[in-house]
Amino acid sequence: MRIRPALLALLAATALLGGCVSDSGSEPPDRPSSQAELPLPAKAAPVHTDTPVAPEPGQKCGDPTASLRPDGARGDTLDAIRSRGRLIVGLDTGSNLFSFRDPISGTIVGFDADIAREVAKDLLGSAEHIEFRSLSSADRERALQDHTVDLVVKTMTITCERRQKVDFSTVYLRANQRVLTMKTSGITGLADLAGKRVCVVSGTTSLDRIRREQPAATILAVPTWADCLVVLQQRQVDAVSTDDSILAGLAAQDPYTEVVGGSISVEPYGIGIPKGDEDLVRFVNGTLDRIRGDGTWERLYGQWLSGLGASPGPPAPTYQD
Numbered sequence: 099m100r101i102r103p104a105l106l107a108l109l110a111a112t113a114l115l116g117g118c119v120s121d122s123g124s125e126p127p128d129r130p131s132s133q134a135e136l137p138l139p140a141k142a143a144p145v146h147t148d149t150p151v152a153p154e155p156g157q158k159c160g161d162p163t164a165s166l167r168p169d170g171a172r173g174d175t176l177d178a179i180r181s182r183g184r185l186i187v188g189l190d191t192g193s194n195l196f197s198f199r200d201p202i203s204g205t206i207v208g209f210d211a212d213i214a215r216e217v218a219k220d221l222l223g224s225a226e227h228i229e230f231r232s233l234s235s236a237d238r239e240r241a242l243q244d245h246t247v248d249l250v251v252k253t254m255t256i257t258c259e260r261r262q263k264v265d266f267s268t269v270y271l272r273a274n275q276r277v278l279t280m281k282t283s284g285i286t287g288l289a290d291l292a293g294k295r296v297c298v299v300s301g302t303t304s305l306d307r308i309r310r311e312q313p314a315a316t317i318l319a320v321p322t323w324a325d326c327l328v329v330l331q332q333r334q335v336d337a338v339s340t341d342d343s344i345l346a347g348l349a350a351q352d353p354y355t356e357v358v359g360g361s362i363s364v365e366p367y368g369i370g371i372p373k374g375d376e377d378l379v380r381f382v383n384g385t386l387d388r389i390r391g392d393g394t395w396e397r398l399y400g401q402w403l404s405g406l407g408a409s410p411g412p413p414a415p416t417y418q419d
């Protein structure tokens with residue numbers, strides 16, 4: 099029988115992908131006998147069970163999501179950004195759906211990136227007057243404290259602990275922490291993670307939450323959520339746990355994975371702003387107010403996050419003043 103070249107290529111690709119989709123015993127002899135022999139991503143590290151876990155945050159700051167009311171666009175921080183002529187925004191450049199490089203245009207696109215562009219549009223007259231800087235989750239607070247970015251727009255949960263170091267806008271998306279696993283794993287949620295290996299990113303609320311809620315899991319901490327998808331595909335972990343919004347982006351990249359179980363916690367996202375830049379907080383809240391009302395928020399949700407289900411509508415803002 100003559101096998102067409104296209105079919106041969108498909109067979110070769112299937113063989114390469116085989117490790118990602120099946121643990122059948124029919125692997126060629128020259129492949130590693132266990133996926134666990136594959137190297138881990140750079141800076142991946144097990145979290146030892148005796149490492150202290152952050153305590154359950156009390157309501158030390160009242161409602162952490164209450165921010166400052168929008169008002170006139172005046173202040174030193176706004177003046178400095180206007181005279182620079184571009185808004186500097188920290189985000190993850192490899193987060194599917196939120197901030198990732200469009201393979202055709204090469205620009206950073208996604209829900210977070212587009213919300214940041216709306217701020218640039220209001221402040222500088224053009225969505226193009228923006229510079230994105232790549233940040234890992236663990237770098238977010240430090241980048242704001244060091245003023246290496248004006249804003250962090252990176253799936254960042256507003257917490258009392260973080261508010262001691264940085265300021266936040268009003269809530270622009272409400273996510274829920276859940277679990278991602280291979281469809282064949284038999285894992286159906288948090289309870290099944292006892293005795294299992296779970297990937298999370300360092301410096302996240304997801305890491306602290308999973309350690310508190312499922313102390314019987316073995317945790318592997320890595321720098322990015324894309325790293326978690328790789329170690330799941332390589333069978334070096336059994337599951338990933340973080341916000342359903344981020345997990346939806348990973349699941350869209352691998353049809354053999356699925357998001358399972360109910361909400362482990364509610365994660366209200368805010369735009370991170372250096373502490374004390376009150377004029378910028380009020381300005382950003384003005385943009386969020388505009389996009390909630392003029393249909394932009396709904397358009398961006400429909401464009402990027404419709405895989406999460408029907409739009410819940412933009413979260414209502416709460417203010418402290």
Ligand code: GLU
Binds near residue numbers: 235255301303
């Ligand atoms: N929302 C979680 C956090 O802020 C996880 C998101 C992320 O790592 O980007 O820690």
